[in-house]
Amino acid sequence: MDKSKRTAIIAGNWKMNKTPKEAKALLTELIPMVKDADCEVVACVPFVDLTVALEVTEGTNIKIGAENCHWEESGAYTGEISAKMLAEMGVPYVVLGHSERRQYFGETDETVNKRTKAALAAGLKPIVCVGELLWERECNITEEVIARQIKLDLFDISAEDVKKTVIAYEPVWAIGTGKTATADQAQEVCSFIRATLAKLYGEETAEAVTIQYGGSMNDGNCEELLSKVDVDGGLIGGASLVAAKFQPIVAAASK
Numbered sequence: 131m132d133k134s135k136r137t138a139i140i141a142g143n144w145k146m147n148k149t150p151k152e153a154k155a156l157l158t159e160l161i162p163m164v165k166d167a168d169c170e171v172v173a174c175v176p177f178v179d180l181t182v183a184l185e186v187t188e189g190t191n192i193k194i195g196a197e198n199c200h201w202e203e204s205g206a207y208t209g210e211i212s213a214k215m216l217a218e219m220g221v222p223y224v225v226l227g228h229s230e231r232r233q234y235f236g237e238t239d240e241t242v243n244k245r246t247k248a249a250l251a252a253g254l255k256p257i258v259c260v261g262e263l264l265w266e267r268e269c270n271i272t273e274e275v276i277a278r279q280i281k282l283d284l285f286d287i288s289a290e291d292v293k294k295t296v297i298a299y300e301p302v303w304a305i306g307t308g309k310t311a312t313a314d315q316a317q318e319v320c321s322f323i324r325a326t327l328a329k330l331y332g333e334e335t336a337e338a339v340t341i342q343y344g345g346s347m348n349d350g351n352c353e354e355l356l357s358k359v360d361v362d363g364g365l366i367g368g369a370s371l372v373a374a375k376f377q378p379i380v381a382a383a384s385k
């Protein structure tokens with residue numbers, strides 16, 4: 131399948147930024163700037179911003195995502211939000227397994243797998259993040275690390291559901307550091323992810339999956355990164371918090 135047949139997705143990951151009022155202001159500014167985008171535009175926002183974000187973007191081409199979800203539908207999990215709750219609100223996307231959740235909140239491949247299954251069962255589109263630490267890259271085990279994450283995070287998920295899943299390749303050393311992977315490094319790993327998916331789920335499934343790059347993507351480097359054949363979009367942290375910085379990335383993906 132050629133790249134143009136896959137859905138290009140530019141998704142902002144706002145992390146723990148923007149109050150509901152600030153979210154409304156940012157999305158209101160962004161809506162006219164991306165209205166003609168020829169790619170999927172997603173804003174993944176803090177839980178408390180979801181209601182206002184869905185209201186403000188109703189009838190526009192901006193889709194909303196959450197930044198995590200729990201694997202149970204309900205129960206004694208204080209502070210957690212279930213996929214069913216998000217689905218009932220009308221939230222279409224959810225980021226799972228972000229390296230900050232793995233690093234600070236004890237997220238493991240096992241829990242990412244459980245969350246991914248729950249998200250898919252609730253009809254959400256998961257954006258599953260994978261990526262190596264700097265130390266792992268220096269030890270030359272990037273491919274081992276990525277293959278393990280892909281196998282475990284997607285364990286026991288059908289090929290049909292894998293097609294609905296977005297994979298974000300986010301080298302941990304490039305997130306929020308200003309250090310971007312070169313376009314060739316991003317392509318190399320995104321292509322390896324596709325090859326791993328092909329081995330596990332078949333060529334047709336692998337060719338259908340949207341694979342994003344994330345890690346200090348900005349208006350200066352997005353064009354080169356997004357020109358690569360296996361880079362189908364971006365997961366954007368810092369640059370998604372300012373409309374004027376996010377819009378050029380959407381424009382680059384629309385070319």
Ligand code: PEP
Nearest residue numbers: 305306344345346367368
């Ligand atoms: C992210 O949070 O997923 C991310 C890629 O952040 P940044 O763009 O700030 O590196």
